[in-house]
Amino acid sequence: MAIKRTSKKKKPASKKKKILHLFIRLVIYFIAFSIAWVLIYRFINPPITWLMIQRNFENSEVPKKVIKRKWINYEDISTNLKLAAVASEDARFMQHNGFDTEAINQAFKRNQLGESIRGGSTISQQTAKNVFLWPHRSWLRKGFEAWFTILIEALWGKERILEVYLNIIEMGPGVYGAEAATQFYYDKPATSLTKRQAALLAAILPNPRVWSPNRPTNFINRKTNTILRYMPYSKIPE
Template sequence: MAIKRTNQVKKKKVQTGWQKKVKTWSIRIVGGFFAITLFWVLALKLINPPITWLMIQRGFELQAADKGFKLEKDWLNYDELSDNLKRAAIAGEDAHFMTHWGFDTDAIQKAIEKNKDGKKLRGGSTISQQVAKNVFLWPKRSWLRKGLETYFTVLIETFWSKRRILEVYLNVIEMGQGVYGAEAASQYYFKKSGSTLSKKQAALIIAILPNPRQWDARNPSAYVNRRANSIVRYMDHYQIPE
């Protein structure tokens, strides 16, 4: 009996030691993840993102299609960006940008209702969510990516200003085949700087964002033109970050 009891005690100690190691490493991994991601977010509050996963992926997709690796982008600071484009982005992409905390619950609910019929999925993503996805994550949809998108959205809404979120959005978002950000898009479509866009030009660029690789701001379809006209009608009603 004494030998059996001794073996049980030893076995318990082994199990306890193993459990402690798992707990210790779990805490280290989770703590390391939070530390790295927080540092990453804080760094990009001050440093402009040089490239994104989507830019690299799209470049290789074009190369695979024998169109050559293409990546056109040129950063414009917030004050250099056209106010018309800022208002158009809010009017066309995220009407509650200035008041929500990263998630537009009304838009999400509407997206859920529209997706119940099993047809093509419609998103309810805010500008903040799109920045989180484009800057920190990969393009392919999955529950893991959606969870991380939510996490990074909370971080940038907490540590960045609305001004910084909109600035990054308008500089990294895909706006055409191999074209990223306001300056590259303005030069590509209208041969002018992203700081001098007219209301209609700004609205046309924002109007193609649901499908920027297929739609063209220079030669808009009837649908894109109607969408742009609607953005123009409402853009003056929206406040932009100062």
């Protein structure tokens, strides 16, 4: 009888150990898979994003399966647009390691005072989210976003991050990336954007399906002027 009681006590412990081992294996597999995925996209351009797929199936003014997009290399993207994007979206892009702790602290203080808070993800975080994750917000997705942000900062570097960001970012209804946007709005290549045109494109990034650089509201014009003032102080990969 004593032996039977001992075996009964060991079964739950054995089951818990199996579950723990399974969990550890799954975590290891996920880490290995995610590192491999990020390394692949260091050398191969992402063919599509979850947001593009979602937008393509939403009821909107954009016909089904119409996506305006053309990949261009980092050196072929207008320097004006690179500076404008950094000035608008992530002023400390070259200084942080993917997470702008100073901006987070400022946002927390403003929240304590009851003031409105700017959305404020860094360009690295936005790139990680847009390339690897689904669009809908959740704490789970935020956790994955942090992990992929760490990976692209470590395995890609700033130049590749900014290149991917400016090639996949939504810039209008069915329009993704710098080249498609400049062709769509200005009928010219992305290498030839003026400072104001670049600043206007950067100004609409938070809501490009509502705002347009060709029909800027008073708010967009004010934001564009602010971006133009900060562009000379922005730092980008050379």
